[in-house]
Amino acid sequence: MSERTRLTTVEDVHENDSWLFTVRDEYGERDEAILLPCEDGVEAWINRCMHQPQRLDRGFGAAVRDGEVVCPRHGSGFDTCSGYCDNGEAEGTTLVDVEVAVEDGAVYLDDRSYTFDHEGGIDDEDGDGDDGPSSSSHISF
Template sequence: MPERTRLTTVADVHENDSWLFTVRDQYGETEEVILLPCEESVEAWINRCMHQPQRLDRGFGAAVRDGEVVCPRHGSAFDTCSGHCDNGEAEGTTLVNVDVTVEDGTVYLDDRSYSFAHEGGIDEDGDDDGGPSSSSHISF
């Protein structure tokens, strides 16, 4: 796996509230990762609620409010800096971290468990838009 890959800028993540990209693990399996604003920097998390396998960013930006990313399925909110959830169905869980480094305002993927595949989400061949299967769709 490469040591690090340039992703985007801290300013871009803060301006858009999130930045979605796809990585591959050592077995070639793909995984989505989201960059989220954290104070003056960013943090990277696997793009999945810990309560159920629901994408936090469904391809058009994550719902970020008051320093928390909100799960669109059940409304659990995870701190963008620590990944910890203290409410809702996912209470007591923490998002899975992906290692990134920030240098001079530029964000680099430097997690040796993953290699950068592409910006955006995993390309799916089905008609599923990646949205929640419940009837409660939360948006901001």
């Protein structure tokens, strides 16, 4: 669907624990995706918990702990490399992947299902500032 687009660097993702960006699907609908650190590289996932429609990165960085991105609503942890959740309300589910490629430390969107829209979340472009549902998690960061 699109030509490969340079997103950021592996170093930036590892330093900040995540990198949020907005993509468009084949119908032009926008969705958010996040890059997460994975061993020496990165993986990309749609920015949504599989248990409920909760953003994992609400615009100020995803909570990443011990190799898992943590859902701010119920505390389910998804492996940053496989996207699989083995705990909490989302146990047994896997995040929706977005294909990326790494070359010389740079990360490229390499998924024909999406085109790059902009860095940051959907709301960053139109400025309505909706941070999504509030957290009911007992976990704080």
